[in-house]
């Protein structure tokens with residue numbers, strides 16, 4: 001887009017990763033005005049990405065080249081974000097970080113544009129995107145929270161392996177293919193698999209479900225469960241919200257699913273909840289009797305909801321949410337945030 005006077009120089013650190021590749025596709029699909037793309041990788045291997053039909057080299061990070069960008073997407077790791085994020089933002093570059101390095105810093109806006117674009121400020125150039133598990137709930141419950149008030153959330157997740165990066169996904173495929181011939185035993189019994197181990201995940205993931213994402217803290221909660229709670233409180237500006245979460249890795253490829261029970265401020269029928277969900281920005285509500293799955297939501301932009309019903313009390317609503325962790329959970333959300341910055345005239349060629 002060389003002739004567009006509003007087109008900006010875009011840097012991507014982690015361009016060769018799961019999120020980085022989706023980010024490049026989202027920029028293209030949404031016709032984000034890019035005058036120049038500077039992709040970076042770990043530099044461990046000679047790498048390139050495809051952008052607008054061309055192969056663009058993705059070398060190791062070059063800090064001076066990054067500083068020439070108007071906006072930089074950090075989609076690599078907490079360590080890499082900590083190394084570059086603040087310095088780049090202080091030098092005037094807009095920085096959109098998808099790691100967890102800055103999410104809970106009170107000076108860093110943590111943003112889902114449909115929910116809290118008002119947290120963006122022209123002088124806060126370092127912006128965090130939320131944890132991919134939280135995003136579905138952050139979007140899905142936003143209007144219920146605004147219109148009625150959510151007092152308590154109980155949630156269990158069913159998280160795809162791509163949420164742990166490309167090495168973990170490679171491990172899922174390798175383990176699955178080595179077990180692919182396992183069928184019913186000769187006598188028709190279901191096979192008993194050994195627990196097995198993995199190098200990227202705490203247990204073997206093929207044909208399994210692992211109730212550990214991250215490390216466990218002193219109270220027995222995993223770091224992922226702590227993140228979901230703290231980030232949801234920040235995004236909804238609801239410091240007193242009570243949240244119980246159990247986060248689980250399952251052998252789906254992309255698309256995090258959530259089973260959630262929301263306790264509202266007052267009695268609410270399932271019909272009223274459905275009416276609010278149908279109007280929630282960024283959310284697609286399935287027809288009654290239908291529901292989304294990781295496979296139906298994979299590769300799609302919105303958060304999908306279904307199975308909306310009354311919970312155990314008149315104030316409780318149960319629902320099922322699914323969103324693509326790589327898209328709305330990371331890459332797409334950051335591109336949408338950058339679009340808001342462009343629209344407000346804050347992000348422009350320097």
Ligand SMILES: NC(=O)c1ccc[n+]([C@@H]2O[C@H](COP(=O)([O-])OP(=O)(O)OC[C@H]3O[C@@H](n4cnc5c(N)ncnc54)[C@H](OP(=O)(O)O)[C@@H]3O)[C@@H](O)[C@H]2O)c1
Pocket residue numbers: 013014015016017018019020040041042043044045047061074075076077078080098099100130131132162163164165166167325326329330
């Ligand atoms: N996956 C998700 O669903 C998801 C959702 C929300 C947020 N996030 C966050 O997004 C980030 C990226 O996740 P991912 O799943 O895309 O991981 P990934 O598939 O493992 O990719 C990691 C990327 O970082 C690059 N990298 C590794 N070490 C580097 C270094 N020292 N300097 C510069 N680049 C380096 C890798 O380059 P090589 O190709 O050279 O190895 C690769 O491009 C993480 O912070 C993650 O927490 C991920």
